[in-house]
Amino acid sequence: GAVVSQHPSWVICKSGTSVKIECRSLDFQATTMFWYRQFPKQSLMLMATSNEGSKATYEQGVEKDKFLINHASLTLSTLTVTSAHPEDSSFYICSARVGWRDYNEQFFGPGTRLTVL
């Protein structure tokens, strides 16, 4: 099956610093990648949708200047949490989908646990 990797798996950083999370589709080309955030005991919350070569579409309430998304190639998308604060501590998960408007299963990465001190 399709594999999506994320790096790093977990990261601890100081408040005010920036953290970059990479999401890669290892054996397929992903036209669309999604970034989710999940707080403990809550469901996945979609943060943004990124399509290769274009600007990401952010969900309401998600600050695009704080959560920078770059989908530079068909196999790589990055999420940068800028000036991180303790409330940004969460489980960040990316997923990748092949295809555009047709159904295609989303393949999830293993997630990145971010802790901001």
Added chain:
Amino acid sequence: GQNIDQPTEMTATEGAIVQINCTYQTSGFNGLFWYQQHAGEAPTFLSYNVLDGLEEKGRFSSFLSRSKGYSYLLLKELQMKDSASYLCAVMDSNYQLIWGAGTKLIIKP
């Protein structure tokens, strides 16, 4: 607004059968997904239904009724490793996934 409802938590016994229900109200419908998520891990795909009826895959089955906005996930011969959260998600008219809050399934020996 868009809404996905599923029970918060369910408990079942090892070897038994459990049915997890999901009701939805979304702007458009392009299929319903069930995912399994173990604590601290990302979701893994279980099933996809776009037509009414039952889809069976080993110990897991998923049912859909579009007219009722209803689906269920049926787990048979429960094993301890089935203890996890089960997420119901609907793909809306914009091909975006709308997620339920998940049902935490606790399996007891």
